[in-house]
Amino acid sequence: MTEDEARQLILETLKSKSKSKSKFYLKDFYAIVPDMKNREVKNLVNKMVMEGHLEYWSSGSTTLIGLKGMGKQHAEED
Amino acid sequence: MGKHKTPMLDELEKGPWPSFVSDIKQQVENGKHVLKEAPDDLLGVMELSYEDRVTHWKHGGIVGVFGYGGGIIGRYCDQPTNFPGVAHFHTVRVNQPSSKYYTTKFLGDLLDLWEKHGSGLTNMHGSTGDIVFLGTTTDHLEPLFFEMTHELNQDLGGSGSNLRTPECCLGKSRCQYACYDTQEVCHQLTNEYQDELHRPAFPYKFKFKFDGCPNGCVASIARSDMSVIGTWRDDIRIDQKAVAAYVNGEIKPNAGAHSGRDWGKFDIQKEVIALCPTNCMCYDGKTLEINNRECTRCMHCLNVMPQALRVGVDQGASVLFGAKAPILEGAQMSTLTVPFIPMEPPYDELKDLIEKVWDWWMEEGKNRERLGELIQRKSFQEFLRVLELDPDPRMVDEPRSNPYIFWKEEEVEGGWTRDIEAYRAKHQR
Ligand code: HEM
Ligand code: HEM
Ligand code: SF4
Ligand code: SF4
Numbered sequence: 001m002t003e004d005e006a007r008q009l010i011l012e013t014l015k016s017k018s019k020s021k022s023k024f025y026l027k028d029f030y031a032i033v034p035d036m037k038n039r040e041v042k043n044l045v046n047k048m049v050m051e052g053h054l055e056y057w058s059s060g061s062t063t064l065i066g067l068k069g070m071g072k073q074h075a076e077e078d
Numbered sequence: 079m080g081k082h083k084t085p086m087l088d089e090l091e092k093g094p095w096p097s098f099v100s101d102i103k104q105q106v107e108n109g110k111h112v113l114k115e116a117p118d119d120l121l122g123v124m125e126l127s128y129e130d131r132v133t134h135w136k137h138g139g140i141v142g143v144f145g146y147g148g149g150i151i152g153r154y155c156d157q158p159t160n161f162p163g164v165a166h167f168h169t170v171r172v173n174q175p176s177s178k179y180y181t182t183k184f185l186g187d188l189l190d191l192w193e194k195h196g197s198g199l200t201n202m203h204g205s206t207g208d209i210v211f212l213g214t215t216t217d218h219l220e221p222l223f224f225e226m227t228h229e230l231n232q233d234l235g236g237s238g239s240n241l242r243t244p245e246c247c248l249g250k251s252r253c254q255y256a257c258y259d260t261q262e263v264c265h266q267l268t269n270e271y272q273d274e275l276h277r278p279a280f281p282y283k284f285k286f287k288f289d290g291c292p293n294g295c296v297a298s299i300a301r302s303d304m305s306v307i308g309t310w311r312d313d314i315r316i317d318q319k320a321v322a323a324y325v326n327g328e329i330k331p332n333a334g335a336h337s338g339r340d341w342g343k344f345d346i347q348k349e350v351i352a353l354c355p356t357n358c359m360c361y362d363g364k365t366l367e368i369n370n371r372e373c374t375r376c377m378h379c380l381n382v383m384p385q386a387l388r389v390g391v392d393q394g395a396s397v398l399f400g401a402k403a404p405i406l407e408g409a410q411m412s413t414l415t416v417p418f419i420p421m422e423p424p425y426d427e428l429k430d431l432i433e434k435v436w437d438w439w440m441e442e443g444k445n446r447e448r449l450g451e452l453i454q455r456k457s458f459q460e461f462l463r464v465l466e467l468d469p470d471p472r473m474v475d476e477p478r479s480n481p482y483i484f485w486k487e488e489e490v491e492g493g494w495t496r497d498i499e500a501y502r503a504k505h506q507r
Contacts, residue, residue, distance in 0.1 A: 025445045026239070026279060038440060042279040050145060056238070056278065059138035060151040060169075062446055063238035063278035 006033045006044060011053060014067050023057050023064035080106050082122030086129070102199065111198030115163025116213050120199070123161045134161075141168050141216055143223040147278040149234030150219060168219065170196070170211035171235035172226070173268070174203055176261035177248045187230055195222035205301075206285065207245035208235040239282055241274035245302075246288035247295040255380065256290030257308030257393040258421035264288050266425060267432075280436070281443035291389065292375045298401075298412070303449045304432065305398040305412040308421075310390030313370040314379070320386035321346075321366045331382050350379050394420045397431065399461070400450030410450050413458065415465070417472045431465065438464045459484050 001009075013032045014024070029041050036044070045065060048054040057064045080103065091097045105117040123134050139152025151169040158165035172188070188209070192198055196214035204210040214222065226232050235243035244267055247253070249260030267286065268275065274284075287298035290308040298305035323329045324344060330337070331344045346366075351359050358372035359379060366386075368379075380387045397419055398412030419427055435449065438461075443452045453461045462469055487493045 025281075027281070027445055042277070046147070046277045046279075049147065055140050056142050056147040057138060057140045058142075058148065058151060058238040058278075060237055061283060063147060063240070 001033065001035060003044060006036055006041075007048065007053075009033060010044075010048070011067070014054075018067065023066045025064060029065070080118045080121055082118065082125060084121050084125040087121060087125050105198050109193065109198045111193045112195060112218075113163060113197050113214065116167065116197035117163075117199055119161035119163030120167070120197070120213065123155055123157060123164055126157065126160075135167075139168075141219060143219050143234070146223075146234060146276045148237045148240040148276055151237050153213075164213065166215040167197075167213040168216065170214065170219075170222065171204065171206075171237055171243065172209040172211060173233045173235040173243050174207045174209050174245075176246055176264045177251060178203065178207070179251070184230070188226075188232065191222065191225055191230065195225075206235070206242050207296075208243050234276070236275050236283075239278040239280045240276070240284070241271050241280070242283055242285045243275070244268050244286050244288070245296050247290050249288070249290040253290060254384065255293060255308075255377070255389055257310055257389055258290060258395055260288040260290045260308070262423065263306070263421060263425055263428070266423065267429075270429065271432075274436075280440060282446045282448055284436075284439075284449065286432075292377050293381070299398060300401050300411050302401055302412070303399060304435070305401060306395045306421075306428070307398065308389075308393065309375050309396050309418065310393045311418055312390035312392040314368050314373065314390060315388040316366055316368070317386050317388075318365060321361075321383065322364075324383050324386055329383075329385055333384050350382050353378055394418050397428070399435065400448075400453050402448040402450045406447070407451055407454060410454075412450075413453070413475075414473050415461070416467065417470060434465050 010029060010032055026042060026045065029045055030038050033041055045054060049056060049065070052068055054065055055068045057066055084099075087099045090099045099121070102117050102121055105111065106121070109117060111117070127134055134156050136154045136156050139154055141150050141152035142148070143150060149171050151171070153167045153169060155161055155164045155167060189198070189200070192200065192211050195218040196211055199212040201210035201212060223234065226234075244264045246260035246264035247256075249256040249258075251261060274280070284304075285302040286304040286306065287296045287302035288306045289296055289298045292307055292309065294307065298307060320329065324331060325346050327344060331349065346361055351361055354373075355376050355378070356372045356374050358369040360367050370390075380389065395418070396414060397416040399415050401410060401412040403409055416431065419431070421428070439449050439452055442456065443449070447455075458473070459469070462473075
């Protein structure tokens with residue numbers, strides 16, 4: 001799988017789940033592209049954050065990742 | 079006077095200790111912070127929490143700065159209308175310099191920057207050692223980060239599922255007990271693992287801390303997933319003349335500490351020999367002897383007579399893994415894993431060990447599972463196998479609760495499915 005295909009697959013998978021879930025653990029991304037090495041997935045996820053496709057959400061102790069703009073913030077957060 | 083009445087918080091100013099309430103009020107009165115209402119509304123929302131007995135902070139959020147997935151913790155207030163000054167009140171973790179040495183100029187510059195971009199309130203220092211900036215809004219984050227990194231040459235620390243800001247004791251900068259250069263290794267590893275520090279990729283947090291000796295001034299054994307504690311392999315160096323000077327009262331024991339009352343004449347038998355936990359010392363009135371094979375490096379004798387006793391010269395560190403606070407399982411301290419590792423730059427052996435541990439934890443660890451919990455779940459034996467280390471009696475704390483000899487099937491003649499008939503022919507029931 002090329003990096004672009006992985007990128008596409010990640011975005012599609014997250015979009016299809018977006019009704020029920022907006023934040024994911026890094027491990028969930030490993031499962032989306034199982035034939036990529038974990039480290040490569042990690043680097044790709046970080047790249048997608050830099051590009052503005054994904055964003056980090058942090059509780060302070062744990063980090064989750066979601067589609068940019070999907071995780072609700074402050075006033076809208078329920 | 080602030081704009082909110084805070085009778086309960088005011089009570090906290092009455093005790094004998096300095097009060098954070100007074101500090102915040104001082105900032106309300108005299109601060110030059112850009113977020114004018116923040117300290118005042120912080121007092122207001124705290125008073126409300128004391129009344130309601132619930133927090134009014136929401137948990138977490140999407141904040142960060144360009145390229146980083148940690149270092150900033152989003153905090154939002156659930157009473158933004160009553161307390162607009164703290165509607166957004168994000169925390170910034172600033173990576174403290176090794177052993178927290180800085181010039182007053184640097185500190186002044188840092189605080190000026192913070193008043194320019196936040197509430198001016200700080201926590202010096204947070205539990206992991208960071209300089210903590212308390213309270214700013216999302217729009218201030220990028221300019222703050224840019225100026226901090228470009229003008230003050232100062233980086234953010236870790237938060238979230240990251241390597242957390244590494245921390246070290248004073249080490250060789252001031253302390254004769256230091257068995258390795260804690261500041262150097264802390265600095266080197268901070269640089270080496272920038273990616274792990276800023277880009278969350280772990281199942282949960284990971285901390286390393288560096289104590290130069292078993293006195294443990296940064297309490298690495300209790301507060302870090304990887305505790306590096308200085309030690310020595312040869313003998314404690316003894317200056318017999320100085321021992322005699324302690325015995326004769328010419329040198330004050332404990333470097334003059336505990337001098338608040340008169341403890342009477344120094345008694346080496348009672349205060350040193352009898353308190354050695356492994357009973358490995360003796361003093362016949364002339365010569366102090368130590369059976370170094372039995373010494374557990376508890377540091378007691380060295381702390382009492384620092385001018386007479388010095389740590390050995392064959393120095394390095396012990397590495398322990400798995401301390402954590404009680405979240406899933408109870409609190410636990412780190413477990414001795416590598417009895418001795420050399421600690422010379424470029425620290426290749428240590429880095430090799432760290433990377434093996436991370437690979438295993440990133441592969442096997444569940445979401446939000448600390449390394450110590452993974453070791454508990456998978457067993458210490460499995461951990462040793464992953465690290466390619468042989469079990470060693472020094473790793474065993476209590477033989478009956480953490481025995482370490484388990485056979486694998488391939489090590490047993492015939493495996494688990496040997497011919498029971500052939501066995502019974504020789505051994506009756
Ligand atoms: C090479 C031979 C043997 C090995 C390697 C071996 C090993 C062990 C080990 C590792 C333990 C657990 C110790 C602990 O958890 O504190 C143990 C316990 C014990 N073994 Fe053996 N053993 C051997 C032979 C024997 C024999 C021949 C007998 C009896 C005739 C025996 C009787 C016991 C007993 C009574 C216990 C104590 C169980 C308890 O108190 O919970 N062992 N052995
Ligand atoms: C040279 C021979 C022996 C030596 C050096 C020896 C040594 C020991 C030691 C040090 C313990 C204490 C272990 C502990 O506290 O955890 C022990 C316990 C024990 N020994 Fe021996 N032993 C010997 C022979 C035997 C023999 C021949 C038997 C039985 C036929 C035996 C049966 C036991 C049992 C049942 C215990 C366990 C007691 C308990 O768990 O409370 N030992 N032995
Ligand atoms: S941990 Fe040991 S070496 Fe480090 S400052 Fe404390 S006493 Fe000194
Ligand atoms: S360091 Fe502790 S165990 Fe070692 S000789 Fe001194 S008192 Fe005994």
